[in-house]
Amino acid sequence: MSSGRGRGGRRRAQHEEEHVNHERWLVSYSDMITVLMALFIVLFAISQVDQQKYVALRDSLAAGFNTNAAPSVLDGSTGTLDGASIVPETAPASSTGGMVDADAGLGTQGANPSSVPGETIDPAVLEAARREAAHLEGVRAQLTALLEANGLGDAVRFRINDRGLVLGLVADDVFFAAASAELTPTARQVLDVSGPTLVGLAESISVEGHANNIPVSGRYPTNWELSSDRATQVLRHLVEVDGVQPHRIMAVGFGDARPLVDGVGEDAIVANRRVDLVILSSAPEAVRALVPTLTGTEG
Template sequence: MSASAAHGARRGRAARGGGHEEEHVNHERWLISYSDMITVLMALFIVLFAISQVDQDKYVALRDSLAAGFQDTTTSPSVLDGSAGTMDGTSVVPDTSPAAGTAGMVSADNGLGMQGSEPVPQPQPTTTDTATVDPEVLAAAEREAAHLQELQAMIAANLAANGLDGTVRFRIDERGLVLGLVADDVFFAAASAEMTDTARRVLDVAAPSLVGIGEQISVEGHANVIPVSGRYATNWELSADRATQVLRRLVESDGMPGGRIMAIGFGDTRPLVTDSSPEALMQNRRVDLVVLSAAPEQVRALLPALTAKG
């Protein structure tokens, strides 16, 4: 075959094949992605294994040091100084998240600067063992308990001097000092938010002691389970109105700063006594004045145990 014939044959084959030979396909390309995935998974498991190996002694020392540092930053030179902490599980603070059924909260504004607030749940008794509490926390709790007991004694003495002894029921719980104005027709008549003359006298006598402190005051209205009719659609409105009337007396007549006080209505959802006796109905128809302690939660959790001893 001549050279020209051979050249023509090659051109013919090239024309029939499109001018280019088909490239070879790499069917093992997926191995690269698979290898990358395996490598990442191996690194992940190595990291998980590494962080799962915790030195218990070092962890406890770090936890206690952080607790001590955040407890009192003014006296602790470092949060990692190895000092004894307070997070040992012995000082348990009860849950203070808002409970269900708080539709009776009153935003006491009325042009007096009185601001509403989230309702404060009724505290439950605690069994805190003060013998196992950090000494600094215990000392702070003892000072706060003494302050609240002194305030209680002052108000009780003023009431007694004005012939009103026994009209207020005092107790100290995790929130602070509670002045219970039990509505056994001394403060409010049944199904009424109109304060009696005795109720106004009690508030006027107690007010100077309450005005002279710096704590916030929560006025909390309660009602018993007997349905109301007439002016109030439900016990929510009745309890909220009672709390508001007490708040207004303290602000408008007794000089309480409006920014330090709030009014809340709880209806019949937080009874002191759960039976249906006349005594229970009387005790649950009440207004509580709560002097809210400004102490930390760890300190406030110890108040019931300390004041019960006294």
């Protein structure tokens, strides 16, 4: 009797339903929330605002809508995108309305930092650009004085760009005859007058020959050879006669590929037959980019 009940009890136990876990979905839900949290952390980490680009966009939008000032997109905000919080202060003006004495001789643009494109320039970069501009202006003034003292004031055309100080030796039968790379007496005199100043500089010098677009004949197959020979003759004179250190100077010919004056008229023919002496600035690129604006001699 008892054994029957035992067997019946076991049979009943075998038919009991297994307990169902109704909270198992929480595991998958927790995994999904964890993945989403990691995703948002990564998105936040890679979405930090480039402040300089933000301010440039702000100023561009302000100029496009002809507003007098460049307001912040989030005006009044105290968060990360507050435009006022990321614009560095410009250098203060002196009591007379100008800048510090280091800006002397840089023209009206160099005297007012607000005239420099963009008001978010690193003050250290701006100050370095002012020093470099003053240095190049000083070299130009020194060379101009020497040339004028020797009656050669009109023989060289100076300009300052983001590469440095350019001495344009325009041929015009003063430095080279047509289709010739032989230095004229005037060309040698200009180089000899400029040589001592060039020797005393620390910068490298690039001698760049150019030709007009008139096809050559005879000794030179093309304008490439002609322009290269002109640059080489200037380089040799500066090194062999005037004492410029060879490791500081190089020569290159551009043929007629980089005209100073476009067209085929007489002015273009004369102006493009030239050699440029480029005193290469050793300042960083960001500094050199500001120098033409500070000197007011972009070109």
